[in-house]
Amino acid sequence: MKIITLLLLFMSPFYTFALKSEDHLSSTEEGYFVFDSEKKLLPLLHQQDLNIDHINEKGFEIYGPHGLGTFLHDLGANFEDLTPHTKRWQSLIAEYPTPKEVQERVESLVKMNPDILELEIIGKSHQGQDLYVVKVSDNVSFDEAEPEFKYIANMHGDEIVGRELMVLFLEDLVKRYREKDPKVLTAINHTEIFIMPTMNPDGSGNHRRGNGHHRDLNRNFPDFTTRDNVNTPQGREPETQAVMNWQATRNFSLSANFHGGSKVVNYPWDTTAEQAPLTGLIKELSSHYAATVPGMFDNQYFPGGIVNGYSWYHIDGGMQDWSYYFHNDLQVTVELSNSKWPSYDRIPQYYEDNSQALLDYLLKVHQGAGFFLADKNESGLVTLISDNEDKYGPYDFKNGEFHKILPIGNYTINVETKSGDQKTFKRVVTDSLPQ
Ligand SMILES: [Zn+2]
Numbered sequence: 234m235k236i237i238t239l240l241l242l243f244m245s246p247f248y249t250f251a252l253k254s255e256d257h258l259s260s261t262e263e264g265y266f267v268f269d270s271e272k273k274l275l276p277l278l279h280q281q282d283l284n285i286d287h288i289n290e291k292g293f294e295i296y297g298p299h300g301l302g303t304f305l306h307d308l309g310a311n312f313e314d315l316t317p318h319t320k321r322w323q324s325l326i327a328e329y330p331t332p333k334e335v336q337e338r339v340e341s342l343v344k345m346n347p348d349i350l351e352l353e354i355i356g357k358s359h360q361g362q363d364l365y366v367v368k369v370s371d372n373v374s375f376d377e378a379e380p381e382f383k384y385i386a387n388m389h390g391d392e393i394v395g396r397e398l399m400v401l402f403l404e405d406l407v408k409r410y411r412e413k414d415p416k417v418l419t420a421i422n423h424t425e426i427f428i429m430p431t432m433n434p435d436g437s438g439n440h441r442r443g444n445g446h447h448r449d450l451n452r453n454f455p456d457f458t459t460r461d462n463v464n465t466p467q468g469r470e471p472e473t474q475a476v477m478n479w480q481a482t483r484n485f486s487l488s489a490n491f492h493g494g495s496k497v498v499n500y501p502w503d504t505t506a507e508q509a510p511l512t513g514l515i516k517e518l519s520s521h522y523a524a525t526v527p528g529m530f531d532n533q534y535f536p537g538g539i540v541n542g543y544s545w546y547h548i549d550g551g552m553q554d555w556s557y558y559f560h561n562d563l564q565v566t567v568e569l570s571n572s573k574w575p576s577y578d579r580i581p582q583y584y585e586d587n588s589q590a591l592l593d594y595l596l597k598v599h600q601g602a603g604f605f606l607a608d609k610n611e612s613g614l615v616t617l618i619s620d621n622e623d624k625y626g627p628y629d630f631k632n633g634e635f636h637k638i639l640p641i642g643n644y645t646i647n648v649e650t651k652s653g654d655q656k657t658f659k660r661v662v663t664d665s666l667p668q
């Protein structure tokens with residue numbers, strides 16, 4: 234009986250009103266947690282392309298334009314507001330530094346360690362705040378012939394743990410480099426590491442998911458399964474544009490982005506049920522992150538602490554799928570904490586729980602193969618063939634370099650440059666670290 238009422242409501246004029254609101258898929262003007270343990274409402278809302286997130290055993294989050302709350306109310310849904318309106322919530326948030334304070338802390342670290350850290354402003358947020366990244370490498374001011382790796386945190390402004398962990402990770406990398414910790418020396422001496430603590434300073438400053446324009450940045454990227462399938466920054470949010478323009482100048486081959494609201498590594502694809510290329514390897518890398526994080530590898534809801542994005546919930550316009558599909562930069566989405574704003578004094582514990590995973594996952598960028606050409610302006614096509622005849626590519630390469638994360642094995646790499654040269658390289662991919 235209740236379902237019939239729901240169906241009738243879905244056909245009501247009000248429902249049409251909700252759907253006709255501009256950009257309902259990426260709007261975050263209102264956000265709620267809907268209690269729906271029996272998953273009765275979920276299929277109906279899912280079908281209507283509303284912005285759903287973090288499905289769990291109790292229910293799910295939903296975001297949308299003004300009127301979403303009234304809409305849910307009229308549906309008879311049991312839900313609670315996700316905006317931090319209670320005093321307790323406000324006081325938790327007040328313990329955290331502001332985006333400006335975070336940036337100052339990072340800037341002073343960079344200033345004190347100019348031999349291995351460099352700060353780059355890659356754009357401005359909707360409200361005019363700096364979007365900055367830190368490069369960590371020896372010979373930091375040179376573009377060396379090394380694999381490139383990146384971490385991006387806090388694209389959802391209210392998922393704050395990642396931002397704090399990135400700052401602590403940067404400080405820890407510096408400290409352990411000075412102490413000559415062998416693993417950190419390997420990471421910094423043989424990798425170009427890029428860390429973006431906050432992709433959405435407007436959202437974190439305003440304690441909300443969307444950017445200064447109430448848009449969900451993780452629904453704002455080109456998507457190979459939708460009509461928005463051209464890899465161009467035009468018409469997107471400034472934060473999305475900044476990341477896209479930056480990515481186009483680099484050659485990242487492995488990355489992760491950090492969220493909050495669960496404890497699991499979510500791997501591609503998010504946008505289709507089809508398997509992503511090298512899914513076996515992607516699952517191994519995801520497990521490699523989850524394996525050392527308490528509450529993740531032993532998560533009751535997600536066996537082993539990993540989940541395929543699409544099988545959890547379908548999203549279009551996400552960053553990880555864009556990164557892997559358009560740039561061959563294998564990216565996973567790490568959900569760090571069940572609570573989006575845990576008490577600030579718990580942050581050191583979160584860091585301790587994740588510190589090994591952060592470094593071990595990063596070092597996996599060395600399980601790959603590629604080449605660096607003398608001419609940094611060279612571009613073209615690459616095909617890789619493994620000894621057991623698995624073929625990968627053709628892939629585009631640019632900036633005279635190419636590196637791809639691969640299963641362990643022997644590979645033949647065939648290169649065709651735009652200027653007409655053909656080259657062949659033999660490469661061995663192992664899981665041992667560079668010396
Ligand atoms: Zn998120």
